[in-house]
Amino acid sequence: MASDSIAINSPDVSTRPVSERLHDWVVTVDHKKLGILYIVYALGFLVIGGIEATLMRIQLMVPNNHFVSPEVFNRLFTMHGTTMIFFVAMPILFGFGTYLIPLMIGTRDMAFPRLNALSFWLTAFGGFLLYFSVIGGNGLYGAGNAPDVGWFAYAPLTSRPFSLGHSTDFWTLGLLVSGIGSIGTAVNFITTILCMRCPGMTLGKMPLLAWLNLVMAGMVILAVSPLTAAQIMLCVDRYLGGHFFDTQAGGSAVLWMHFFWIFGHPEVYVLIIPAFAFASEIIPVFSRKPIFGYPVMVAATICIGFVSLSVWAHHMFTVGMSSYANSFFTITTMAVGVPTGIKIFNWIGTMWGGKIQFKAPMLFCIGFLFQFLIAGLTGIMLAASPFDWQLGNSYFVVAHFHYVIVGGILFTLFAAFYYWFPKMSGRMYSETLAKWHFWLFLIGFHLTFDFMHIPGLLGMPRRIYTYEPGRGWEIWNLIVTVGVLFQIAGVLAFVGNLLWSLAKGEVAGNDPWDAWTLEWSTTSPPPEYNFARIPVVESRRPLWDVKHPEDPDWKYE
Amino acid sequence: MSSAGLSGSTFEPQWTLPSRGRVGMVSLIAAESAIFTIFVVAYIFYVGKSLSGPMPGDVLTIPIFNSICLLSSSLTTHLATRALRNAKIGSFGFWWFLTLGLGMIFLIGTGREWHRLIFEEGLTVSTNLFGTTYYSLVGLHAFHVTVGLIVIAIVMMFTLLGKVRSKYSERLDVFSMYWHFVDAVWVVVFTVVYVIGR
Numbered sequence: 228m229a230s231d232s233i234a235i236n237s238p239d240v241s242t243r244p245v246s247e248r249l250h251d252w253v254v255t256v257d258h259k260k261l262g263i264l265y266i267v268y269a270l271g272f273l274v275i276g277g278i279e280a281t282l283m284r285i286q287l288m289v290p291n292n293h294f295v296s297p298e299v300f301n302r303l304f305t306m307h308g309t310t311m312i313f314f315v316a317m318p319i320l321f322g323f324g325t326y327l328i329p330l331m332i333g334t335r336d337m338a339f340p341r342l343n344a345l346s347f348w349l350t351a352f353g354g355f356l357l358y359f360s361v362i363g364g365n366g367l368y369g370a371g372n373a374p375d376v377g378w379f380a381y382a383p384l385t386s387r388p389f390s391l392g393h394s395t396d397f398w399t400l401g402l403l404v405s406g407i408g409s410i411g412t413a414v415n416f417i418t419t420i421l422c423m424r425c426p427g428m429t430l431g432k433m434p435l436l437a438w439l440n441l442v443m444a445g446m447v448i449l450a451v452s453p454l455t456a457a458q459i460m461l462c463v464d465r466y467l468g469g470h471f472f473d474t475q476a477g478g479s480a481v482l483w484m485h486f487f488w489i490f491g492h493p494e495v496y497v498l499i500i501p502a503f504a505f506a507s508e509i510i511p512v513f514s515r516k517p518i519f520g521y522p523v524m525v526a527a528t529i530c531i532g533f534v535s536l537s538v539w540a541h542h543m544f545t546v547g548m549s550s551y552a553n554s555f556f557t558i559t560t561m562a563v564g565v566p567t568g569i570k571i572f573n574w575i576g577t578m579w580g581g582k583i584q585f586k587a588p589m590l591f592c593i594g595f596l597f598q599f600l601i602a603g604l605t606g607i608m609l610a611a612s613p614f615d616w617q618l619g620n621s622y623f624v625v626a627h628f629h630y631v632i633v634g635g636i637l638f639t640l641f642a643a644f645y646y647w648f649p650k651m652s653g654r655m656y657s658e659t660l661a662k663w664h665f666w667l668f669l670i671g672f673h674l675t676f677d678f679m680h681i682p683g684l685l686g687m688p689r690r691i692y693t694y695e696p697g698r699g700w701e702i703w704n705l706i707v708t709v710g711v712l713f714q715i716a717g718v719l720a721f722v723g724n725l726l727w728s729l730a731k732g733e734v735a736g737n738d739p740w741d742a743w744t745l746e747w748s749t750t751s752p753p754p755e756y757n758f759a760r761i762p763v764v765e766s767r768r769p770l771w772d773v774k775h776p777e778d779p780d781w782k783y784e
Numbered sequence: 785m786s787s788a789g790l791s792g793s794t795f796e797p798q799w800t801l802p803s804r805g806r807v808g809m810v811s812l813i814a815a816e817s818a819i820f821t822i823f824v825v826a827y828i829f830y831v832g833k834s835l836s837g838p839m840p841g842d843v844l845t846i847p848i849f850n851s852i853c854l855l856s857s858s859l860t861t862h863l864a865t866r867a868l869r870n871a872k873i874g875s876f877g878f879w880w881f882l883t884l885g886l887g888m889i890f891l892i893g894t895g896r897e898w899h900r901l902i903f904e905e906g907l908t909v910s911t912n913l914f915g916t917t918y919y920s921l922v923g924l925h926a927f928h929v930t931v932g933l934i935v936i937a938i939v940m941m942f943t944l945l946g947k948v949r950s951k952y953s954e955r956l957d958v959f960s961m962y963w964h965f966v967d968a969v970w971v972v973v974f975t976v977v978y979v980i981g982r
Contacts, residue, residue: 453819456820471916477833
């Protein structure tokens with residue numbers, strides 16, 4: 228196979244001084260470098276957020292434990308939630324999108340490369356600002372401390388009298404800054420996908436990853452903007468003495484809840500839709516079949532996008548709303564399960580009758596299918612408002628959304644890592660280590676999050692610092708914490724695999740998976756200009772057409 | 785992988801794609817609309833909920849002259865970009881300068897209104913809920929006007945230096961979408977603050 232790049236005698240990169248190479252990374256506007264920056268940045272925060280989770284699990288492992296102080300525990304769960312959502316999940320998914328979208332739609336860069344760099348650095352500095360609170364939280368007159376108001380920061384906890392010093396300000400400003408970065412990225416994704424496609428790639432011939440990221444970007448625009456607005460209001464309250472969320476002056480604490488969850492619930496779909504995108508690219512390749520029901524997949528995604536904008540108040544059943552509001556949000560929340568179910572059937576339909584190859588990316592996708600189904604089912608349970616009155620704010624809820632985020636999003640992210648690692652690095656990973664990673668992480672995940680439902684059903688509230696013995700929670704909490712050890716072992720296998728493969732892995736070649744989308748037609752890693760000649764496509768699987776000229780896809784589409 | 789199949793195909797589709805500037809600006813406007821929607825919802829939600837005065841009915845006067853100035857600046861922007869498309873640089877400069885002037889009048893008018901409210905009526909952000917929501921919503925809009933005016937002033941400077949050509953007209957078309965949006969938001973803010981809220 229001839230390489231699809233122009234031979235240019237580039238100066239040997241490795242001989243240049245480190246400072247110059249580092250400078251290249253800092254000033255880059257190349258979507259591939261920015262994508263990798265996003266991913267590496269998010270992996271760093273994943274480790275930090277993971278350490279915070281581990282400390283919390285050690286604290287809760289046995290009753291009456293005092294491993295950390297109650298104040299530190301409050302900071303840990305606040306920082307864990309904020310970090311994992313805003314500085315791990317969002318940037319890592321944006322990173323994959325930034326890296327892959329231009330390659331998959333056959334163009335040389337994003338529509339606005341400099342905006343792309345600006346968005347990344349805004350996101351990055353938002354994260355640094357949040358963690359700067361550890362040093363600067365109390366300003367000049369005391370030791371620092373981190374925000375401790377919970378990741379959704381309900382009023383009045385965030386008001387001046389209840390949150391002295393500057394820890395909440397760092398939380399607000401960090402999210403405000405990274406939110407502006409996210410909006411910039413979303414504008415860039417939409418513009419790139421609509422305006423930069425290679426000739427022949429009509430909307431109906433785009434890879435599903437591009438389609439799903441388009442929907443995701445639209446949701447970021449409609450969902451992250453309200454959060455930005457709410458953070459501005461919180462700043463007005465804290466700095467200028469405003470009364471938006473000040474109940475003493477007629478303001479409303481419930482309004483903050485509405486504004487936060489108008490962002491907060493679509494956010495879940497902002498995170499899961501790119502995860503769906505990975506599954507929609509990986510499952511067909513390892514089932515050796517085209518995706519089943521492409522138009523339905525697109526329609527279901529758009530449907531999820533719309534419906535998920537009107538489900539936010541299911542986070543607020545326990546606050547006390549009118550019965551009409553309760554019914555409305557119960558119905559919309561259950562309705563969003565319908566298009567999601569359609570997608571699950573389509574992935575199974577893709578695997579049905581295929582020659583399935585159980586490589587690491589496929590294993591993680593199959594794990595995702597099962598776990599996401601269970602996560603969806605507990606979601607339907609919690610959508611029923613009377614059930615939620617019983618279990619709202621319990622460990623059942625915590626188990627439910629970790630099932631979505633870890634079992635759904637993180638599993639597909641690992642699949643995406645293994646699937647595109649050869650493209651990004653030019654080297655194959657170790658399949659043995661990857662299998663170890665999968666099985667260890669799978670066992671750890673199920674030990675932790677399956678058994679976490681039970682103390683929730685037994686009445687254990689979330690965010691408690693410790694608990695008395697004799698309520699039947701001890702054994703379950705112990706099992707949950709033991710599961711964390713397996714997860715850590717799995718992640719170590721993953722990190723070890725990445726580092727080992729970067730240095731010693733087999734050379735991957737352009738197309739190690741015999742795949743069908745455009746990113747596999749260029750070299751691994753792709754040259755800075757991506758494609759020597761801009762490709763022209765005639766079907767959804769352009770590389771299939773090239774490899775099988777006797778039976779091309781465009782005859783049937 | 786031979787690239788022949790991908791780029792050397794006999795199949796040559798008709799291929800036109802939407803303009804990047806316009807799509808990007810529409811996306812940005814959608815995001816800004818969402819931000820303004822939240823502020824407008826908060827304003828409407830808090831109408832009449834202030835625990836102490838001053839109340840909007842007592843202190844607000846309808847800024848008719850200001851509004852006419854801002855809304856007519858949309859028209860002058862439109863005339864300016866049309867002149868630029870037709871390569872009439874002089875005419876462009878005239879209408880553009882008028883846009884700048886009308887925008888400045890609006891901003892000065894807002895400043896005078898705020899000065900009166902703060903120093904004569906004693907209304908600040910921290911006085912009551914009306915103050916909080918009023919200054920936030922009107923201030924957010926005024927911030928957008930200010931950003932627009934900075935861009936307009938930069939383009940004005942380039943016009944005076946003779947650097948503006950008709951080939952740049954699409955960029956100014958994209959910017960004028962932003963300016964029309966700021967004007968449209970004013971219509972909403974005006975209705976909410978000075979008609980419904982009063």
